[in-house]
Amino acid sequence: MGTTRHFRVWRGDDEGGSLNDFDVEVNEGEVVLDIIHRLQATQAPDLAVRWNCKAGKCGSCSAEINGRPRLLCMTRMSTFTETETITVTPVRAFPVIRDLVTDVSYNYEKAREMPAFAPPADLAPGEYRMQQVDVERSQEFRKCIECFLCQNTCHVVRDHEENKENFSGPRMFIRAAELDMHPLDARDDRKEHAHSDQGLGYCNITKCCTEVCPEHIKITDNAIIPMKERVVDRKYDPVTWLGRKIFRRDQINQ
Structure with a gap:
């Protein structure tokens, strides 16, 4: 049975944006990309994120998780404590296109x-x-x-x-x-x-x-x-x- 975890996800475009708060269900064995997909399916259907293989081999889903550059598909939810807020933002070095997608x-x-x-x-x-x-x-x-x-x-x-x-x-x-x-x-x-x-x-x-x-x-x-x-x-x-x-x-x- 899943638990509810608190996420803060950056929403916006090249003109600006802000962190939005979400409470999302998390199941055992999931990675951060799974949660982003669940957000798209249940609360934020227009959330933009770049991904492809979900196996750590295409390099598409780069983002910053709690301030550290990581792959969304290779960052397991089990690495965070149950009370920890997980903040997901676009990589900082490149211009934002929309939400978590940047111009590389x-x-x-x-x-x-x-x-x-x-x-x-x-x-x-x-x-x-x-x-x-x-x-x-x-x-x-x-x-x-x-x-x-x-x-x-x-x-x-x-x-x-x-x-x-x-x-x-x-x-x-x-x-x-x-x-x-x-x-x-x-x-x-x-x-x-x-x-x-x-x-x-x-x-x-x-x-x-x-x-x-x-x-x-x-x-x-x-x-x-x-x-x-x-x-x-x-x-x-x-x-x-x-x-x-x-x-x-x-x-x-x-």
Whole structure:
């Protein structure tokens, strides 16, 4: 038999809104998304929420639950006390469209700016070969479901709207790191692009992005910090600098 729990859900649009109070039935084993669906079915049929798989794999149902960026479908009601009020709000870093739905097009715009994988010119499709160790090295980053919780919690994006033009965010940094360490990627300017065009230097490695990742990707330790180190080595290491001058590979920084 279910119990009645108190919810506060943000309702509004790009012109403003407020938290609305609801008392909703909650049954054993349910997640927050179940309750949002029950609200739609019984009390707020016009409540807008984005979702798709309800299995933690599509990344659609990102929101903030009691102030913490989470997936609605992966947050169990059993994690809250019976007397606790559950507050559900849209993610803060992106413009609100309506209710819990936000405009995350910023992330797709940044994705389009990412230089695509460039296969070796001397190999035809079907001739690509990789060592298993190289496959495993970047496999962690392929788990990203693009929920953009890391983008939302990153204070460079979240608290400074003016940074968005010059900052791609942690989701794009793991993609840049993945391509940079790919043995078959023919581009040699991934580090320069991350530094000059994606704003890698803005990140001060607070690890907030890693903490909210539902796929437990070590974004900071395994992608951002190594990428920063490779940028420094390439740009400031005197031996590397001299080698690039000798072999005339420094034009890209001009």
